[in-house]
Amino acid sequence: MPKFETRHPVPHTARQMFDLVADVEKYPEFLPLCDALKVRARVPHGSTGEVLTCAMDVGYGPIRERFTSRVTLDPDALHIHSTYIDGPFKRMDNTWQFVDLGAGRSEVVFFIDYEFKSMMLQMLMGSMFDIAFRRFTAAFEERARKVYGVG
Secondary structure: OOEEEEEEEEOOOHHHHHHHHHOHHHHHHOOOOEEEEEEEEEEEEOOOEEEEEEEEEEEEOOEEEEEEEEEEEEOOOOEEEEEEEEOOEEEEEEEEEEEEEEOOEEEEEEEEEEEEOOHHHHHHHHHHHHHHHHHHHHHHHHHHHHHHOOO
16 A cells, blocks of 8 residues: 655754654644644653654645554654554554764655555545655755754
């Protein structure tokens, strides 16, 4: 079913990009399709990480959906993993990995694998989600420029 992966160099450190993506409460301010996001729970994970339970409202035109996911933040490994709990998907799994390239630059690796429960919703939302995922990297890069400067 639908999968999307991108690797993209950015003029910011891996830690800066990890912190930016880990700040999930800010997503409604800049992320395509994200109308609202609420962190329902935060649980410590390992020595420095956290596991968040997040509810995200997404929308496009008249279509509105809410889904819940478990987001594992691992700042030591510069890795974020999100697994699906509840909502319109049959399954959804996504990861972020941040790799330092030196000289204040890094590579952002984003992967998502998902499938809607309903074939009708897949047909309605599938192509729009593909477009949105392609915009995610640009949205996070623009957010990084605003937060950290041009780089």
